[in-house]
Amino acid sequence: MFHKTRQLYKIAHGKIWKFFGGVKPEPFKYAKDDPIEDLRIPALITLPVDRHLGEGSLLVHVGDYVKRGQPLTAPSGERLVPLHASTSGTVLSVAPQILPHPSGYTGLCVTIKTDGLDAAVDPKPFPDWEHARPEDLLAHIRESGIEGLGGALFQTASKLGSALDGPVHGCRVFIVNGCECEPGLSCDDRLMRESAAEIAMGIRIVQHILNPKVTLIAIEDNKPEAAKAMKEATEGIAQVRVIKARYPAGSARSLIRALTGVEIPYLVHTSECGVVVDNVGTVYALKRAVVDGEPLTSRVVTVLGSSMARHGNARVRFGTSVRFILSSYHLHPEYHQRVIMGGPMMGFTLPSIDVPVTKATSCIMAPGIAEIPQKRPSEHCIRCGRCARACPSRLVPYQMYAFSQAGDHAHALKCGIDDCVLCGSCSFVCPSHIDLTIQFRREKAIQEVIRETEKRNERARERTAEHERKEAERKARIAAKRAAALARIAAQKDGQGQAQSEGAQPQSDEAVALERRRLAAERAAKARAAMLKAAARRSAQLAENKDTQESAADTENQAAGEQAARTAPQPEGGPKLPYSLRRAGRRKSAEEIAPWEAPESAKPQLKLVGAVHDENAPRPPERELTRKLPHDSLKPEAPAKAPLPSKLRRRH
Amino acid sequence: MNIKLTEQAQKQNLGIEAAPFLHARLSTRAIMLITSGALLPGFLCLAWFQGFGLVWQFLICLVTSLVCEGAVALLRHRNLGRALTDGSFLVTCMLLAMTLPPLLPWYLTAVTAAFAILLVKEAFGGLGMNIFNPAMAGFIFVFISCSGFMFSTWLSHAPGALTAATPQATYEVIFKGADPLLLRAQVRALDPQLKDYDAQRSGTDARSGATAASEADAVSGATWLENVKAARKQGDGALGRLPEVTDAAVTAYASTALALAAGGIALMCLHIIIIRMVLAYFAALLIFAALGHYLWPDLIMAPLPQLLLGGAVLAGFFIITDPVTNAGTSKGRIAFAVFAAFLIVVIRACGSYSDSVAFSVLLANAAAPLIDVLTRRRAFGHGYRGGELD
Numbered sequence A: 001m002f003h004k005t006r007q008l009y010k011i012a013h014g015k016i017w018k019f020f021g022g023v024k025p026e027p028f029k030y031a032k033d034d035p036i037e038d039l040r041i042p043a044l045i046t047l048p049v050d051r052h053l054g055e056g057s058l059l060v061h062v063g064d065y066v067k068r069g070q071p072l073t074a075p076s077g078e079r080l081v082p083l084h085a086s087t088s089g090t091v092l093s094v095a096p097q098i099l100p101h102p103s104g105y106t107g108l109c110v111t112i113k114t115d116g117l118d119a120a121v122d123p124k125p126f127p128d129w130e131h132a133r134p135e136d137l138l139a140h141i142r143e144s145g146i147e148g149l150g151g152a153l154f155q156t157a158s159k160l161g162s163a164l165d166g167p168v169h170g171c172r173v174f175i176v177n178g179c180e181c182e183p184g185l186s187c188d189d190r191l192m193r194e195s196a197a198e199i200a201m202g203i204r205i206v207q208h209i210l211n212p213k214v215t216l217i218a219i220e221d222n223k224p225e226a227a228k229a230m231k232e233a234t235e236g237i238a239q240v241r242v243i244k245a246r247y248p249a250g251s252a253r254s255l256i257r258a259l260t261g262v263e264i265p266y267l268v269h270t271s272e273c274g275v276v277v278d279n280v281g282t283v284y285a286l287k288r289a290v291v292d293g294e295p296l297t298s299r300v301v302t303v304l305g306s307s308m309a310r311h312g313n314a315r316v317r318f319g320t321s322v323r324f325i326l327s328s329y330h331l332h333p334e335y336h337q338r339v340i341m342g343g344p345m346m347g348f349t350l351p352s353i354d355v356p357v358t359k360a361t362s363c364i365m366a367p368g369i370a371e372i373p374q375k376r377p378s379e380h381c382i383r384c385g386r387c388a389r390a391c392p393s394r395l396v397p398y399q400m401y402a403f404s405q406a407g408d409h410a411h412a413l414k415c416g417i418d419d420c421v422l423c424g425s426c427s428f429v430c431p432s433h434i435d436l437t438i439q440f441r442r443e444k445a446i447q448e449v450i451r452e453t454e455k456r457n458e459r460a461r462e463r464t465a466e467h468e469r470k471e472a473e474r475k476a477r478i479a480a481k482r483a484a485a486l487a488r489i490a491a492q493k494d495g496q497g498q499a500q501s502e503g504a505q506p507q508s509d510e511a512v513a514l515e516r517r518r519l520a521a522e523r524a525a526k527a528r529a530a531m532l533k534a535a536a537r538r539s540a541q542l543a544e545n546k547d548t549q550e551s552a553a554d555t556e557n558q559a560a561g562e563q564a565a566r567t568a569p570q571p572e573g574g575p576k577l578p579y580s581l582r583r584a585g586r587r588k589s590a591e592e593i594a595p596w597e598a599p600e601s602a603k604p605q606l607k608l609v610g611a612v613h614d615e616n617a618p619r620p621p622e623r624e625l626t627r628k629l630p631h632d633s634l635k636p637e638a639p640a641k642a643p644l645p646s647k648l649r650r651r652h
Numbered sequence B: 001m002n003i004k005l006t007e008q009a010q011k012q013n014l015g016i017e018a019a020p021f022l023h024a025r026l027s028t029r030a031i032m033l034i035t036s037g038a039l040l041p042g043f044l045c046l047a048w049f050q051g052f053g054l055v056w057q058f059l060i061c062l063v064t065s066l067v068c069e070g071a072v073a074l075l076r077h078r079n080l081g082r083a084l085t086d087g088s089f090l091v092t093c094m095l096l097a098m099t100l101p102p103l104l105p106w107y108l109t110a111v112t113a114a115f116a117i118l119l120v121k122e123a124f125g126g127l128g129m130n131i132f133n134p135a136m137a138g139f140i141f142v143f144i145s146c147s148g149f150m151f152s153t154w155l156s157h158a159p160g161a162l163t164a165a166t167p168q169a170t171y172e173v174i175f176k177g178a179d180p181l182l183l184r185a186q187v188r189a190l191d192p193q194l195k196d197y198d199a200q201r202s203g204t205d206a207r208s209g210a211t212a213a214s215e216a217d218a219v220s221g222a223t224w225l226e227n228v229k230a231a232r233k234q235g236d237g238a239l240g241r242l243p244e245v246t247d248a249a250v251t252a253y254a255s256t257a258l259a260l261a262a263g264g265i266a267l268m269c270l271h272i273i274i275i276r277m278v279l280a281y282f283a284a285l286l287i288f289a290a291l292g293h294y295l296w297p298d299l300i301m302a303p304l305p306q307l308l309l310g311g312a313v314l315a316g317f318f319i320i321t322d323p324v325t326n327a328g329t330s331k332g333r334i335a336f337a338v339f340a341a342f343l344i345v346v347i348r349a350c351g352s353y354s355d356s357v358a359f360s361v362l363l364a365n366a367a368a369p370l371i372d373v374l375t376r377r378r379a380f381g382h383g384y385r386g387g388e389l390d
Helices: A002-012 A134-143 A156-165 A187-194 A196-210 A224-233 A252-260 A280-292 A322-328 A386-390 A397-405 A409-415 A425-429 A436-503 A509-556 A559-567 A622-626 A630-634 B007-012 B028-050 B053-075 B080-085 B088-099 B106-124 B134-145 B147-152 B167-176 B180-189 B192-205 B209-220 B224-234 B247-269 B275-295 B303-308 B312-319 B330-350 B357-374
Strands: A036-038 A044-048 A089-098 A106-114 A173-178 A214-220 A239-243 A275-279 A298-304 A312-317 A363-365
Touching: A002 A214, A002 A252, A036 A187, A044 A089, A134 A156, A134 A196, A134 A280, A156 A196, A156 A275, A173 A187, A173 A196, A173 A252, A173 A280, A187 A196, A187 A224, A187 A280, A187 A298, A196 A214, A196 A224, A196 A275, A196 A280, A214 A224, A214 A252, A224 A239, A239 A252, A252 A275, A275 A280, A280 A298, A298 A322, A312 A322, A322 A363, A386 A397, A386 A425, A397 A409, A397 A436, A409 A436, A425 A436, B028 B053, B028 B088, B028 B247, B028 B312, B053 B080, B053 B088, B053 B106, B053 B167, B088 B106, B088 B134, B088 B312, B106 B134, B106 B167, B134 B147, B134 B357, B167 B180, B180 B192, B192 B247, B247 B275, B247 B303, B247 B312, B275 B303, B275 B312, B275 B330, B303 B312, B303 B330, B312 B330, B312 B357, B330 B357
Parallel strands: A036 A312, A173 A214, A173 A275, A214 A239, A298 A363
Antiparallel strands: A044 A106, A089 A106, A298 A312
16 A cells, blocks of 8 residues: 555656557647637638537538537537537538548548628536536536547547446546657647646646546646746646657656556556546646537647648637648649648558548648658568567567467457557668557457458357257257157057957948048148248348348448458358348349338337447347248148248248 | 448549548668667777678678578568568677677578578568567577587687788688688687686697697687686586676677667667666666576676676677567567666576577577566556546
8 A cells, every 4th residue: 555655746846757569750849839729710611520420410400500619419428529510501412422532432521611700609608617516517518519639539528427427436646748749739739838827727627527636737748938937837737748759758657657657458457547638738628518508619739841831830610621621831842742630650641631620630741752751661570679679569460470470360469559559650760760659550450350350250150059049949849849749649549440340330431531621721720820820920020131231331431341241251161142142132123012011110220320330239140031831731732822931032 | 221322423533541641750671770770880899899891791691691581482472671670680790790690600600591581480470470579589599500610710809809800810710611720729828817727838848839729729719708608507605706898898798788788778879779668678688687697696796797698788788679579668678678678687697508698589589478468458448446536
């Protein structure tokens, strides 16, 4: 116990621990002396809504007039925050647009034609937040759409909430991250220098919610002005810690290590370990939301690069296109101009500049070829070990790379691919210019697919076992019935024989024939009844399966799902699915589709396609469908008479 | 998912790259060139004390390895220019020239260099894939297969050997197959103490010139390490009765070691080799030697001769630090260095060959994968228990 409190004592008294690895790239902090300026309102605002929607619904329609701060989505679940219009205007379209992503894929966006008035909804400040309950404050923060502006976009309210309800119960250390270790960025630096008082207010709000024992502000030593401003503003509220400028110092795990000496594994949320790390931008946004009642509609973006006439820090409304920003800063593109979103170490080049700025965009960089040279072709690895010395996760990247390239994913996992944060330090130092980080990104995706496949296989195995169990039960039941029937028949025959021998009453031939016909008719009727019953049961089952099949097929659209399906071992071949159940190869002949009305229960629910990959969505029990049903040999003579099943099942 | 670029995006024709976009300035080629440069003081120093033969050996190695690398690149359909400019063979050639006897016939040198490049390096997949140090493996190859040549063509260190072993004289020996004994006698004569010694011997035995020198060699061995081995083989106490190393030879060995150390320290300052590894190597070598000498003075030499004689200094700065063939992590490299130092002391005490550095480096190379396995790193956050902050 003594030791434990001592750790906290050391933390509170300014001890700074060493963290492993790290590199020192060229800082590129050209824009650190440019004050934050407000960018003009662009003509069009494009707001991606996919990650603010979930299973929820859009609140606006094409043609609606929206004001700044008006929520556009009502997301489902606690993890998602609503999206707010970032200026006033008319909703022009709700359609897929290119998203800011290295692959340039499209997603649902709300496009607003701005009217230039920038009319805002009435601010809703949280009344008397100093005496409010944390839950109410958290709800307000969520409603204001606040997410981690450091780049990870982790929802702030749920982070704070998990710190409160986590296994540790309460927050020990609250760290405000003003490190900004990524080269080129200066937005947090400027924010700290210009709005230190507001950030201090935000820190007080978080302190009110979390009640941490220690509050620290981490600033790298290349930002002395910011450190000074914050020191003055947060006197008595928090302690400023100036740490050495080294590249991944601003990543949450490294920062926690440097300031608290604790190494929190990558699989655990830091907030669940009693440490909460929030970016200064987030804290600032929090203050705006709680005290001023303004939802998050803009952020500071650093714009720099030698292909632009000037550089600076701009307060940009979400949804402003990168093209607009670049032209505001007078881009003079070179051949194959690279436009990097998010800093030169962890950012990505945009395939198109017609993409909106989102909450994750911290920097837009248009470097010239002389500023950042193009990549050189890679050479052989000479195992110099520089990557291992630079890795903040203390991995051995060149080993992992070799395994990953050789397709040895099990070994790559063993080498710790899960602990890799893709910070790019290894690629940065590699003297052979090997693209380690790219390979690790790929490897991570592969590992994801492998896990997915493993899950599917597990589910499939469970399903098979269940099916086999049922099958065995059914067979046993049938065998028992059959045995009983045989016994009954034998008994009957015996009885008849006895009666014939005993009674010695010669029956007329006619009577015997009549009796036989009666028995035959009885048997036929019984068989028919059993058949109909079985068919009805089966049809109900099929209808239910059809429902699940539909939703499963939707999730299948996701690339990962597709790949998993490809790599997953296919169930051994059996009879194929009925055509009516196959989504792709469905036959649309009139006779098959027209006459049948599905019962209410069998109708597939309409769902938004491809919004979120639902892990728990039930999978189609393919194996059950592929089995021949027990009564196939007893086909009804006239299937048209059976009302439901005949249409579902294809005639052979 | 629509991963393919839209037409609109394609028209913008932006440069696409993957992060990180920044890169440190150091490249593999630069590392190799800097290492070669750092070897240069030692090389020049050695050339001064061993004659111009060193330069001829280097040139032979260089031509051979260029031819070999080029041929392999052509056979493997690799970029010829890149294969010939990666600089790794330059280091190998320097090391070979410094370790091979300066008067070794040219064909043997060429075969050694070809063996080092083709079999030890390229057969395993080229730069970065070899498991043994090419220079050391090549040295051992020629050392084991032609031991006689190795001793007959060795030149002992003598001040100003370059004046006796001129380019012309060494050319005659190396390329034309002239008798190396005459040249050896001339170089020997440069050392005043050895000259007196030889003169004494020739006076008593009424012999003269080259024959006397060869006789003296036959008795005293080609190198000091050979002397030590012979003394050790003779039996108890012989190691203590060794003739003292001449003053001139001590100067030569010490200044070579200093020149090598200068290059090595330059490498350490440039962070090309790991400082801890080099320090661990020298510390371990001295400690093992001191301990062994204290326990078995007849068997194991004193620490200082252990350090100065043979290739111990060269190995410490330039051979065990070869990143390709040693263990992966810093911890592993320190273990590797200590193991190599241990092997050097042990092989010098118990081996049947006089030189032990090459053998111990190869054995340590063979143990490197095991060291890799044994010195696994603890990844970040592993072993987190929680509750430290309560």
